[in-house]
Amino acid sequence: MKIGFFGTPEISSQCCEGLLAGHELLFVVASEDKPSGRNRKITLCPAKKFALSKNIPVFQPENLMDPAFISAIRRFKADIYVVVAFGKKIPGEIYNYPPHKTINLHPSLLPKYRGAAPVEWAIMNGEKTTGISVQLINDTIDGGDVIVQEEMGIDDDMTAGGLYELIAAAGCRLLGRAINMLETGEASPAKQEDKEATFCGKIDKKIAHIHWNRNAFEIHNQVRGLNPKPSAWTIFRGMNIRIFSTRPCTDPMAAVPGPAHIKVLDKKRLLAGTGGGCIEILMIQPENKKVMDAASFINGYRPVEGDHFI
Numbered sequence: 001m002k003i004g005f006f007g008t009p010e011i012s013s014q015c016c017e018g019l020l021a022g023h024e025l026l027f028v029v030a031s032e033d034k035p036s037g038r039n040r041k042i043t044l045c046p047a048k049k050f051a052l053s054k055n056i057p058v059f060q061p062e063n064l065m066d067p068a069f070i071s072a073i074r075r076f077k078a079d080i081y082v083v084v085a086f087g088k089k090i091p092g093e094i095y096n097y098p099p100h101k102t103i104n105l106h107p108s109l110l111p112k113y114r115g116a117a118p119v120e121w122a123i124m125n126g127e128k129t130t131g132i133s134v135q136l137i138n139d140t141i142d143g144g145d146v147i148v149q150e151e152m153g154i155d156d157d158m159t160a161g162g163l164y165e166l167i168a169a170a171g172c173r174l175l176g177r178a179i180n181m182l183e184t185g186e187a188s189p190a191k192q193e194d195k196e197a198t199f200c201g202k203i204d205k206k207i208a209h210i211h212w213n214r215n216a217f218e219i220h221n222q223v224r225g226l227n228p229k230p231s232a233w234t235i236f237r238g239m240n241i242r243i244f245s246t247r248p249c250t251d252p253m254a255a256v257p258g259p260a261h262i263k264v265l266d267k268k269r270l271l272a273g274t275g276g277g278c279i280e281i282l283m284i285q286p287e288n289k290k291v292m293d294a295a296s297f298i299n300g301y302r303p304v305e306g307d308h309f310i
Contacts, residue, residue: 001023001024001051001079001080001100001179001183002023002024002026002047002076002078002079002080003019003023003024003025003026003078003079003080003081003082003179004026004027004029004073004076004078004080004081004082004098005019005025005027005028005029005047005051005081005082005083005084006028006029006030006081006082006083006084006086006090007028007029007030007047007082007083007084007085007086008030008031008045008046008047008048008085008087009045009046009047010021010024010046010085010164010168011084011085011164011168011171012030012045012046012047012084012165013046013047013049013050013083014168014169014171014172015082015084015105015168015171015172015175016028016047016050016051016177017050017087017172018173018176019082019172019175019176019179019180020054022081022176023176023179025051025054025056026056026057026076026078027051027055027056027057027058027059027073027076028047028048028050028051028056028057028058028059029058029059029060029061029073029086030045030047030048030051030058030059030060030086031043031045031060031086031087031088031214032060032062033060033121040166042197044150044247046047046190048060050291051100057112059072059073060159064088064090064091065091065093070093071100073094074097074306078098079098079100079104079183080098080099080100080101080102080179080182081094081095081097081098081101081103082102082103082104082105082175082179083102083103083104083105083137084104084105084150084171084175085105086277089141090102090137092139094137095137097221100136100179100182101136101137101181102136102137103134103135103136103175103178103179104134104135104136104137104142104144104149104183105132105133105134105171105174105175106118106132106133106134106135106142107130107131107132107163107171108130108131108132108133109124109129109130109131109132109133109140109149109151109196110133110135110142110146110149110192110197111143111192111193111194111196111198112196112197112198113130113198113199113200114141114142114143114197114198114199114200114247115141115142115199115200115201115240116200116201116202116203117200117201117202117203118130118200119160119163119164119167119225120160120203120225121162121200121225122154122225123154123158123159123160123163123224123225124226125221125226126217126218126221127154128153128154129152129153129154130151130152130163131149131150131151131152132149132150132152132167132170132171132174133146133148133149134146134147134148134174134175134177134178135147135189135192136189143192143194143197144189144192145189145190145192146189146190146192147178147181147182147187147189148174148177148178148181148187149184150170150174152163152166152170153169155245157224157247158224159225159227159228160225160226160227160228160285161228163198186253190246201234203226203230205230205233208222208226208230208231208232208233209232209233209234210222210223210232210233210234210243210309212234212259212260212272212273212274212275213259213274213275213310214274214275214276214279215274215275215276215277216248216249216276216277216279217234217248217276219246219274219279220246220247220248220272220279223243223244223245223246224245224246227244228244228278231243231285232244234284234309234310235309235310236262236301236303236310237301237307239286239287240287241284241285241286241287241292241309242284242285243280243281243283243284243285244282244283244284244285244291245282245283246279246280246281246282247280247282248277248278248279248280249271249278249279249280250277251265254269254271254278254280255278256271256272256273256278257273258273259273259274259275260272260273260308260310261273261307261308262303262307262308262309263278263305264298264303267295267298268294268295268298269294270284270294270298271295272309280294281297283296284297286300286301
């Protein structure tokens with residue numbers, strides 16, 4: 001089929017590549033280029049980079065209702081539009097136009113986890129399973145009829161980054177399956193049960209801040225759910241500290257006086273007290289430093305009895 005694609009981050013780029021293997025990709029619509037990094041340099045998003053490498057036209061409209069933009073993409077006469085992590089709500093004037101309408105890849109088993117950051121929230125909430133849904137877009141955010149779904153497990157140490165890798169690989173395949181079903185008339189889109197819907201919002205700095213009065217498993221889920229970004233954070237001696245990897249500690253020698261208190265064990269293990277048990281910190285990043293293991297942090301910052309996180 002002839003496809004018009006809407007997407008921005010790495011998962012979008014990977015899905016573009018997967019779709020191009022069996023279909024014609026007419027154009028890519030991506031979010032506007034934004035400054036990033038310490039030098040605030042303008043960088044191209046992954047979907048745009050991929051499209052330009054394949055000489056595929058790219059659009060980055062500030063306003064999706066701009067008549068000139070709508071007219072421009074209509075001239076391509078796409079059979080279907082595909083949306084993967086685009087980041088903006090697409091109006092009906094766009095999603096209703098192609099003969100096969102517009103489909104969206106959503107990384108949850110809808111109607112669970114509608115909205116932003118479903119992967120991060122599923123892990124932070126300690127879910128054991130999640131999945132991918134391909135749905136037809138309508139006016140309700142992630143509330144469209146579902147064409148196909150696939151379930152996948154979440155193990156106790158899986159990070160958001162690791163789960164996104166699985167979703168990207170499976171998502172490309174699932175999108176292709178949904179497109180083929182629509183093209184052959186085999187698709188039977190199923191309405192979602194709105195009463196079973198759950199919703200998740202964007203991750204902000206407040207949500208990423210570690211509250212040490214929570215139990216060790218909750219903090220462990222927060223850390224892995226926010227790895228690699230935005231990453232869970234805390235404060236140590238007035239510095240912002242990012243924590244990337246942890247494990248709940250069951251070692252009887254690892255007793256810590258209370259929540260947020262720090263203990264060094266065997267000169268190389270970094271432990272912190274929580275509201276329920278203690279947690280071992282494996283990978284940590286002090287402010288303006290590279291990510292390091294616990295032993296390197298201990299050698300460099302020499303935490304002592306009485307030190308604690310905030």
